[in-house]
Amino acid sequence: MTTKVERAEFIDRRLAELYPETPVPLDHRDAYTLLVAVLLSAQCTDKRVNLVTPHLWALADTPAKMALVPVAEIQRVIRPCGLSPQKAKAIAGLSRILVEKHRGQVPRTFAELEELPGVGHKTASVVMAQAFGVPAFPVDTHIHRLAQRWKLTNGHNVEQTEADLKRLFPQERWNQLHLRIIFYGREHCTAHGCDGTDCEICRTVAPERKRPVKTKK
């Protein structure tokens, strides 16, 4: 497979066969609880977030209720997710802004989402894709690593990887595909688990590869 387009077509097809269903990994009830869950998942596993959020929702599960909860109380509950001082401050802050500026609703634009405290482009992309069904290609560490291993990008940085993947895959495939890549990354293609020659995917997209592949963070 010599061209990036050929590799992308193979990967899209093969991952759809392996993961026909693409359930959202973070448990949530609506756009707001998804936004908060994604924020909590920074440097934390989805599994851990899903253990913590039922306790957080018991405290408050709407922006209006959360805006009334002391930051220290939020921090106590979310401590197992790590970075809890910053995350608690961000959750309190964004909840207040949603009430004051967005009538208690999660805004449906990248720009307004990325204005919220603790919400970067990746988090905004996850919410746009998984809560609102708007095509997006959030690039996390798994996707950044696999896209390099599959020779779809040079991995200069996550912005470059996002731009390359958006160019290579049809827009209507993005929302399911980014989840499928994450699923494959977690199940088979871990950070230290492979040198890039083991499984059928790399053997198909990089048959010439003889030495372990190094990826940029």
Ligand code: SF4
């Ligand atoms: S060979 Fe290794 S690096 Fe390549 S896709 Fe398979 S598990 Fe990932």
